[in-house]
Amino acid sequence: MKALDRLRRVRPPSAPDGPRAARWVPHLMVVLIAVAALAGLTIRPVSDTNPGSADYVILAGAAGLRWDDLDPQRTPTLWQEATKGSIGWLSVRSAMRVTCPSDGWLTLGAGNYAAWPRHTTGRVCEPVQPALTRPDDIGANLTEQRSVVQNNQDRLPYGAVPGALAESVRCTYAFGPGAAMAAARPFGRVDKYQPEFPADSDGLLSDCNLSIVDLGSVTGSGEQRRRKAQAADATLARVLAARPPRSLLIVAGVSDTERSNRLHVAIAEGEGWNGGRLTSAGTGRDGYLQLIDLAPTVLTALGKPLPERLFAGRSVTVVEDRPADVADAMLGVHNADHRSTAQTAVAEIFFTVLAGLQILLFLLAVPVMVRARRHAGPRGPALPPPRIVAALELALIAASLAIPAALVADATPWWRNAHPAWVFGTVTALFIAIGTALIRFAPRYPRTLWPLGAASGIAAMVVGLDLLTGAQLQLNGVAGYSAVYGARYAGVGGVGLGVFVAGLLVLAGSLSQWIVKRWRPVVVVFLGGIGVVMVGSPYLGADPVGAVALTAGVCVAAAISTGGWLTFPRFAWAAVAGLGVTIGFALLDVRRPAPEQSILGRVLTELLNGTAGPAMSRTAAANGQALLDSPLTLLAVAGVLMLAFCQFSPWGGLNRLFGLHPALRAAGAGVTVTTLIAGMLNGSALSVAGAAAATAVPIAVLTALRVLLHAADRTRPEGETDGPGGPLLREDPALTTRQPG
Numbered sequence: 001m002k003a004l005d006r007l008r009r010v011r012p013p014s015a016p017d018g019p020r021a022a023r024w025v026p027h028l029m030v031v032l033i034a035v036a037a038l039a040g041l042t043i044r045p046v047s048d049t050n051p052g053s054a055d056y057v058i059l060a061g062a063a064g065l066r067w068d069d070l071d072p073q074r075t076p077t078l079w080q081e082a083t084k085g086s087i088g089w090l091s092v093r094s095a096m097r098v099t100c101p102s103d104g105w106l107t108l109g110a111g112n113y114a115a116w117p118r119h120t121t122g123r124v125c126e127p128v129q130p131a132l133t134r135p136d137d138i139g140a141n142l143t144e145q146r147s148v149v150q151n152n153q154d155r156l157p158y159g160a161v162p163g164a165l166a167e168s169v170r171c172t173y174a175f176g177p178g179a180a181m182a183a184a185r186p187f188g189r190v191d192k193y194q195p196e197f198p199a200d201s202d203g204l205l206s207d208c209n210l211s212i213v214d215l216g217s218v219t220g221s222g223e224q225r226r227r228k229a230q231a232a233d234a235t236l237a238r239v240l241a242a243r244p245p246r247s248l249l250i251v252a253g254v255s256d257t258e259r260s261n262r263l264h265v266a267i268a269e270g271e272g273w274n275g276g277r278l279t280s281a282g283t284g285r286d287g288y289l290q291l292i293d294l295a296p297t298v299l300t301a302l303g304k305p306l307p308e309r310l311f312a313g314r315s316v317t318v319v320e321d322r323p324a325d326v327a328d329a330m331l332g333v334h335n336a337d338h339r340s341t342a343q344t345a346v347a348e349i350f351f352t353v354l355a356g357l358q359i360l361l362f363l364l365a366v367p368v369m370v371r372a373r374r375h376a377g378p379r380g381p382a383l384p385p386p387r388i389v390a391a392l393e394l395a396l397i398a399a400s401l402a403i404p405a406a407l408v409a410d411a412t413p414w415w416r417n418a419h420p421a422w423v424f425g426t427v428t429a430l431f432i433a434i435g436t437a438l439i440r441f442a443p444r445y446p447r448t449l450w451p452l453g454a455a456s457g458i459a460a461m462v463v464g465l466d467l468l469t470g471a472q473l474q475l476n477g478v479a480g481y482s483a484v485y486g487a488r489y490a491g492v493g494g495v496g497l498g499v500f501v502a503g504l505l506v507l508a509g510s511l512s513q514w515i516v517k518r519w520r521p522v523v524v525v526f527l528g529g530i531g532v533v534m535v536g537s538p539y540l541g542a543d544p545v546g547a548v549a550l551t552a553g554v555c556v557a558a559a560i561s562t563g564g565w566l567t568f569p570r571f572a573w574a575a576v577a578g579l580g581v582t583i584g585f586a587l588l589d590v591r592r593p594a595p596e597q598s599i600l601g602r603v604l605t606e607l608l609n610g611t612a613g614p615a616m617s618r619t620a621a622a623n624g625q626a627l628l629d630s631p632l633t634l635l636a637v638a639g640v641l642m643l644a645f646c647q648f649s650p651w652g653g654l655n656r657l658f659g660l661h662p663a664l665r666a667a668g669a670g671v672t673v674t675t676l677i678a679g680m681l682n683g684s685a686l687s688v689a690g691a692a693a694a695t696a697v698p699i700a701v702l703t704a705l706r707v708l709l710h711a712a713d714r715t716r717p718e719g720e721t722d723g724p725g726g727p728l729l730r731e732d733p734a735l736t737t738r739q740p741g
Contacts, residue, residue: 054248062215063101065253075233085269088278093486100125104255109182111295111311112160145188176214201242261484263337276318284490342415351631405431410477453510460503491542498691509667528554549677557670563662632690639693653704
């Protein structure tokens with residue numbers, strides 16, 4: 001009887017402490033936090049302006065030219081221009097997965113993602129051999145241009161118009177076949193043309209305000225590649241000798257030459273372009289620009305207006321603070337091309353191995369959870385041995401920390417080793433062990449929710465600190481994104497977003513369990529509001545679509561954090577709050593000038609003017625490709641199946657877990673809503689959900705297992721010792737309101 005009286009006197013965690021709080025205070029806090037999040041999202045960085053104007057622009061391109069091709073002795077002209085001018089890493093993404101020389105030159109002239117028809121397949125790209133006719137001694141005709149334009153308009157989802165750059169200037173002068181492809185107008189006419197840059201070129205570069213020079217292709221390896229780089233350098237020396245005053249020289253490695261993605265050379269040298277790193281609003285990352293950025297840069301430098309809705313790139317600008325030595329800036333430990341190449345190979349291995357190990361871990365957890373279930377009869381299977389339970393818990397914690405540990409491992413120069421995959425795996429395993437030990441040996445480890453909250457907090461903290469320091473761990477990182485693919489260059493990537501959302505919302509759910517019900521939505525909205533600002537701010541996450549998705553998830557989580565289901569009134573209030581933040585941010589973004597809009601503003605602008613069809617087609621195609629190609633899809637499916645088994649199987653324990661901890665059910669709903677919306681709208685399908693599942697599902701299984709092991713526990717008089725199952729429910733206030741299930 002004494003034990004029963006003690007149990008009745010235990011106050012559930014939802015009971016208010018101290019003076020009764022005013023009912024309107026939590027609601028006011030939620031509104032204020034939502035307004036603060038909206039205000040944080042509306043702040044945009046001041047856009048840079050073009051550093052200088054010019055009377056002439058000379059665009060010299062060399063297919064395949066990379067920074068490790070440059071050398072002060074072998075290529076003195078290129079090295080000198082790089083030392084004098086502004087430099088950057090050029091991503092040569094086109095309408096094709098791999099940009100061959102014809103695709104690169106065509107994309108350059110279109111200012112948008114374009115593609116040249118391919119007739120062969122193989123490891124090496126086709127050489128640039130367009131069909132040219134010369135009806136006079138002045139210009140030339142690109143005979144295939146009309147069909148190429150039609151193909152890009154009708155069959156490709158980018159709406160590119162090859163020749164849009166040439167149509168925007170008075171006349172163009174092309175030297176070489178690749179230059180002719182970039183300088184041809186949409187109907188195929190090249191204003192002035194010569195098959196190669198002549199030795200006697202006095203006055204030629206001042207005939208037109210835009211001259212495009214084909215420096216040749218840099219292909220192969222070893223001595224062959226060095227000779228071709230020297231040939232390109234010699235041609236550039238002749239260009240410099242004929243360069244008119246007040247001219248801007250742009251040197252670009254316009255494409256790949258093999259069926260692999262690489263980063264290439266970008267140099268801009270002229271008045272106002274001396275020193276610094278090249279960047280653009282399209283990349284948002286200092287030192288990085290895209291091939292599609294060169295066309296608007298040419299027109300901006302010449303003082304010409306940009307054609308409406310034709311260019312996909314942004315004008316290039318210059319940021320200061322770069323090492324004076326080119327080698328220090330672009331080679332060695334700062335060689336982004338080498339790092340991105342290693343990242344591409346290692347990322348596929350890492351996520352494939354992670355998916356396999358987590359699936360195996362879930363299969364091993366099933367018999368342990370079956371034995372952990374308490375049966376109603378007098379006899380039943382014995383409980384799993386404590387050592388097995390302890391080992392399984394450690395394995396589940398380690399699995400949840402795998403992606404955060406991989407992010408931290410990207411801070412090390414693993415990619416410079418001869419065996420980068422092994423080095424990266426070893427470093428990641430070390431950080432996983434450190435994180436697991438921090439959780440395991442903490443004094444609060446026996447608490448039911450401690451592993452869940454601690455692992456979630458570590459995941460959110462790793463991504464959050466990375467965003468606060470410029471997302472350096474995600475750029476060209478295994479658990480981040482690669483610049484060579486041209487999808488993202490700054491801010492939070494799909495994997496980072498999934499980890500951050502799962503960590504933040506699950507942490508909010510864990511913390512909410514320790515306060516009264518009335519204040520739980522405040523905790524969820526407070527942490528969620530911080531997350532929305534970090535994800536959507538152009539200074540941090542730079543992902544407004546992710547911020548909109550997180551807003552929806554936070555609203556759903558806050559609505560059901562006090563318990564119960566998502567009833568219609570709750571759904572209505574959550575929808576109104578989410579739409580209010582989303583619409584407010586979107587309207588402010590749409591009213592900005594086009595160059596300053598985020599991706600959300602550009603999409604809404606396209607919807608309003610009826611040109612959103614290509615963008616929607618691209619997103620659908622990207623979703624389909626990511627769904628089939630990414631190992632994260634397998635992680636998402638495995639996580640959903642494991643949670644379904646835990647939810648609907650009598651041995652699962654997830655119903656009991658959610659009954660005891662309704663805020664965790666709310667967190668799970670918020671994570672699901674956020675990751676699905678963000679993945680589909682960003683064109684990454686289940687990648688965001690897969691990263692979230694890899695982080696949250698293992699520790700959810702661990703917590704469900706603990707609840708099963710404590711299912712038959714009862715409170716006890718003070719002084720009794722703990723049994724083999726661990727601390728009893730009296731030590732965990734959140735478990736004193738146990739419900740059947």
